[in-house]
Amino acid sequence: MIDDIRKDAAQRMRKSVEALGQAMRKLRTGRAQPSLLEHLMVDYYGSDVPLTQAANIAVEDSRTLTVTPWEQKMVAVIEKAIMNSDLGLTPASAGTVIRVPLPALTEERRKDLAKLVKQEAENARIAVRNIRRDGLHDLKELLKEKEITEDEERRGQQLMQEITDQHVADIDRISEEKQKEIMAF
Numbered sequence: 001m002i003d004d005i006r007k008d009a010a011q012r013m014r015k016s017v018e019a020l021g022q023a024m025r026k027l028r029t030g031r032a033q034p035s036l037l038e039h040l041m042v043d044y045y046g047s048d049v050p051l052t053q054a055a056n057i058a059v060e061d062s063r064t065l066t067v068t069p070w071e072q073k074m075v076a077v078i079e080k081a082i083m084n085s086d087l088g089l090t091p092a093s094a095g096t097v098i099r100v101p102l103p104a105l106t107e108e109r110r111k112d113l114a115k116l117v118k119q120e121a122e123n124a125r126i127a128v129r130n131i132r133r134d135g136l137h138d139l140k141e142l143l144k145e146k147e148i149t150e151d152e153e154r155r156g157q158q159l160m161q162e163i164t165d166q167h168v169a170d171i172d173r174i175s176e177e178k179q180k181e182i183m184a185f
Contacts, residue, residue: 121175
């Protein structure tokens with residue numbers, strides 16, 4: 001029973017760390033990355049779909065992304081979606097290819113992005129701690145129902161804390177790497 005609680009908590013914590021990693025990939029650094037646009041939704045024949053299902057996103061050079069729609073008439077729709085996004089990018093179409101130049105980040109914008117990274121990391125830490133709290137609650141319930149002994153509960157609490165510490169360290173590592181990447185010139 002303790003093993004099931006531990007496995008469930010570890011799996012849920014791993015998902016929290018993965019969610020943080022996905023959120024970090026969406027944040028803009030100085031380099032062009034297709035993941036910057038992948039989450040954008042475009043109107044494709046009346047339904048919203050991710051940009052990757054309506055076009056190919058590629059890196060032309062370190063500061064330019066190219067978006068090649070599958071269909072010619074999607075060029076204007078994709079351009080509009082990029083313009084209306086909160087990314088602050090201005091696309092330029094050249095026939096069937098849309099070029100998205102990435103302007104250099106200002107020092108102020110870098111600091112704002114670093115704060116955002118810290119905030120996302122803290123949200124992930126809170127999620128991991130909430131999962132630990134749930135696991136500890138489950139252990140207390142088992143003890144209350146006399147399904148485990150006090151020693152087993154203490155051992156379970158130690159295991160839960162070790163798992164939590166490991167995942168919080170992963171979150172800190174991801175956060176530090178992203179902050180260094182953002183602040184690099």
